Amino acid sequence: MSAANAVSVRDVAKVYRRYGRRPHGTLKSAFLSRSSGAEGGVTALDGVSFEVPAGETLGVIGANGSGKSTLLKLLAGIVRPTRGTVEVRGRLAALLELGAGFHPELSGRENVEITGLLLGLTKKEIAARFEKIVRFAGVEEFLDAPVKTYSSGMAVRLGFAIAAHSDPDVLLVDEVLAVGDEAFSHRALEKFSEFERAGRTLVFVSHDLALVAERCRRAIWLDGGRLRADGPATETVHRYRERVAADEGRRRLDDGRAGSRIGSGEATIESVRLLDASGKAAGGLRAGEPASLEMTVRAAAPLSDFVFGFRISTVAGVMVFGTNTALEGLRPERFEGEGRVTLAIPALDLATGVYSVDAAVHAKNGAPYDARADVLRFEVSSDRAGAGLWGPPRRWEFTGGIHWGAGPPPAK
Amino acid sequence: MHPLRRALSQRPLVLALTRRELSARYRGGALGFLWSLVNPLLLLLVYATVFRLVFTPRADVRPYALFLFSGVLVWGFVSAALHDAVETFRANGPLLRKTTVAPEVFPAACVGARLAHLLLALPVLAGAIGWAAVRGSVRPGPAMLAFPLVLVLLALTVFGLALAVSALAVHFGDVRDIVANLLTLAFFLTPVLYPMSSVPERFRPWLRANPFATFFSGVHDTLFFFRPIPANDWAWMGGTAAVCLVAGAAIFERLRDTLAEEA
Numbered sequence: 001m002s003a004a005n006a007v008s009v010r011d012v013a014k015v016y017r018r019y020g021r022r023p024h025g026t027l028k029s030a031f032l033s034r035s036s037g038a039e040g041g042v043t044a045l046d047g048v049s050f051e052v053p054a055g056e057t058l059g060v061i062g063a064n065g066s067g068k069s070t071l072l073k074l075l076a077g078i079v080r081p082t083r084g085t086v087e088v089r090g091r092l093a094a095l096l097e098l099g100a101g102f103h104p105e106l107s108g109r110e111n112v113e114i115t116g117l118l119l120g121l122t123k124k125e126i127a128a129r130f131e132k133i134v135r136f137a138g139v140e141e142f143l144d145a146p147v148k149t150y151s152s153g154m155a156v157r158l159g160f161a162i163a164a165h166s167d168p169d170v171l172l173v174d175e176v177l178a179v180g181d182e183a184f185s186h187r188a189l190e191k192f193s194e195f196e197r198a199g200r201t202l203v204f205v206s207h208d209l210a211l212v213a214e215r216c217r218r219a220i221w222l223d224g225g226r227l228r229a230d231g232p233a234t235e236t237v238h239r240y241r242e243r244v245a246a247d248e249g250r251r252r253l254d255d256g257r258a259g260s261r262i263g264s265g266e267a268t269i270e271s272v273r274l275l276d277a278s279g280k281a282a283g284g285l286r287a288g289e290p291a292s293l294e295m296t297v298r299a300a301a302p303l304s305d306f307v308f309g310f311r312i313s314t315v316a317g318v319m320v321f322g323t324n325t326a327l328e329g330l331r332p333e334r335f336e337g338e339g340r341v342t343l344a345i346p347a348l349d350l351a352t353g354v355y356s357v358d359a360a361v362h363a364k365n366g367a368p369y370d371a372r373a374d375v376l377r378f379e380v381s382s383d384r385a386g387a388g389l390w391g392p393p394r395r396w397e398f399t400g401g402i403h404w405g406a407g408p409p410p411a412k
Numbered sequence: 413m414h415p416l417r418r419a420l421s422q423r424p425l426v427l428a429l430t431r432r433e434l435s436a437r438y439r440g441g442a443l444g445f446l447w448s449l450v451n452p453l454l455l456l457l458v459y460a461t462v463f464r465l466v467f468t469p470r471a472d473v474r475p476y477a478l479f480l481f482s483g484v485l486v487w488g489f490v491s492a493a494l495h496d497a498v499e500t501f502r503a504n505g506p507l508l509r510k511t512t513v514a515p516e517v518f519p520a521a522c523v524g525a526r527l528a529h530l531l532l533a534l535p536v537l538a539g540a541i542g543w544a545a546v547r548g549s550v551r552p553g554p555a556m557l558a559f560p561l562v563l564v565l566l567a568l569t570v571f572g573l574a575l576a577v578s579a580l581a582v583h584f585g586d587v588r589d590i591v592a593n594l595l596t597l598a599f600f601l602t603p604v605l606y607p608m609s610s611v612p613e614r615f616r617p618w619l620r621a622n623p624f625a626t627f628f629s630g631v632h633d634t635l636f637f638f639r640p641i642p643a644n645d646w647a648w649m650g651g652t653a654a655v656c657l658v659a660g661a662a663i664f665e666r667l668r669d670t671l672a673e674e675a
Contacts (some may be wrong), residue, residue: 016673017670017673073509073672076512077512078508078509078510078511078512078672079669079672079673080669092512094510094511094512096509096510096511097506097510101506101507101510101511103432103436105435105436106432106435106436110432110435113428114425114428114429114432117424117425117428118425118507118511118512118513119511119512120512122424123424
């Protein structure tokens with residue numbers, strides 16, 4: 001590990017074994033089996049590598065069960081990696097659960113001492129910091145009362161105060177800000193800023209993506225125990241959000257759930273489908289391929305005033321494209337019984353992502369007969385990366401003294 | 413590093429946890445620490461009454477109440493420390509999972525807290541011996557001075573066993589019941605209620621297979637008969653302590669990394 005790195009994680013895997021709960025688990029098998037733990041084990045992390053330079057604040061994001069807490073426990077040395085190495089340079093403090101060491105029957109004073117010792121402080125250091133800790137937590141008057149009489153907020157503040165004053169070189173924080181009130185979060189964040197200015201290293205697990213994007217220069221994203229992204233915090237958060245939206249979209253497709261529906265019912269939309277190039281209903285498409293949006297409609301009574309429309313939006317609600325038969329200059333004459341409306345798109349030049357479709361049949365003045373929002377979702381995939389909503393066919397051209405290294409060509 | 417050394421290197425923490433055990437136990441009671449004196453006093457009163465009025469003990473263990481008292485006190489330490497050790501990782505699960513604490517401090521604190529209880533009760537025992545001496549029923553001698561060493565060796569033995577049972581109990585729910593039953597059995601297979609000399613010669617080697625037997629023989633030698641402990645017994649106690657420490661540490665080390673995951 002280079003001298004500048006406070007944390008170094010190399011190809012780490014963590015498999016939780018289950019001795020006692022394994023079927024037929026016996027004392028004998030626990031001691032004699034030298035297996036890797038692959039059978040019956042739960043893989044919490046797999047092949048994770050990253051480094052944190054001293055003085056950096058690293059955000060860790062990911063869904064529940066993605067391995068974030070396991071990662072912090074590995075960094076803290078509470079559990080050991082099944083494979084790979086974890087190195088942490090300097091004094092470490094882990095804020096995995098505030099007030100974890102508190103004994104409810106003991107006074108705040110006694111608990112400060114025990115928690116301090118647990119964090120690796122000496123008695124002398126605890127005594128020297130005692131005043132500051134108590135003031136930060138704001139529990140001066142309750143110091144000699146048992147902690148069980150504290151409000152949960154007081155206990156949390158005291159737990160944070162002890163850890164924050166233990167002068168760690170590396171501070172691990174696991175989603176502890178969520179438990180306090182606004183004033184506490186504010187003070188805790190201030191304390192973190194103080195750490196940063198003092199050149200300390202912070203590893204910060206949070207579900208508060210906005211906070212991670214704002215506070216951390218860099219963030220990693222864990223997904224199912226693997227490192228999915230490692231880069232500038234805003235970028236990692238963005239990619240994670242996209243992924244969450246995509247998963248949500250796919251779940252919707254799987255559930256067949258649809259959004260809101262309004263209308264007078266003079267005409268109804270029976271079904272909406274997305275068809276791929278071969279004319280089959282699809283939930284996902286390749287960028288640039290032909291696609292058709294299709295709705296089957298039924299008029300309760302013959303209509304002479306009718307407009308059919310489609311709209312494609314991102315799942316976040318940004319309209320990408322919308323059109324209807326009136327906008328396109330089609331003049332309605334008669335609609336009776338059943339019909340099928342298809343909007344064929346020769347090349348769906350959308351960027352990768354999940355999109356949502358609205359479909360409507362309404363009167364020219366806009367009054368809906370049947371308007372169905374978010375009636376289906378589809379995912380667009382592509383081999384080519386790119387940001388934004390539009391994924392046009394494209395190529396790069398270069399002339400002059402511009403040269404490219406080996407590897408895949410920059411343009412296809 | 414042996415868990416004992418690791419626990420010793422964390423002495424302030426072990427002491428703080430021991431104090432926590434003690435003060436949390438007596439917090440909120442008007443008598444507080446006095447309770448650790450009341451229990452043995454009451455016990456002594458019961459024994460003195462029962463064995464004077466109901467049973468007639470053998471001549472060589474009279475006054476029988478005094479004979480019983482030392483053994484029962486020390487047995488209380490052994491039994492309670494091991495019972496506590498079985499529960500300790502469950503009770504301290506949050507600490508284990510959420511802090512970087514060295515797990516051996518917990519069994520160490522169990523043994524420490526129960527040892528402290530015993531030490532707090534020793535003045536009562538000393539008073540009882542003094543009272544018996546004044547009445548002329550025993551004649552205390554310098555052999556008493558060996559008692560602390562017996563206790564140290566016993567505490568090391570108990571710590572070794574505590575390491576093993578505390579770690580095993582995390583993984584195997586049966587351990588608690590196994591330990592409870594073995595302790596009940598061991599109580600009768602240990603010379604607590606009777607002196608080693610009343611055991612027929614040919615059974616004694618078998619009795620010594622019970623790791624506690626020789627220690628209690630030593631307790632009686634020092635605190636009741638006031639006679640020197642045979643060199644053979646010292647060797648046996650030392651060996652027992654060493655074996656328990658090594659075996660307990662081996663089991664503990666094997667399971668150490670999994671404690672925070674499973675507790």
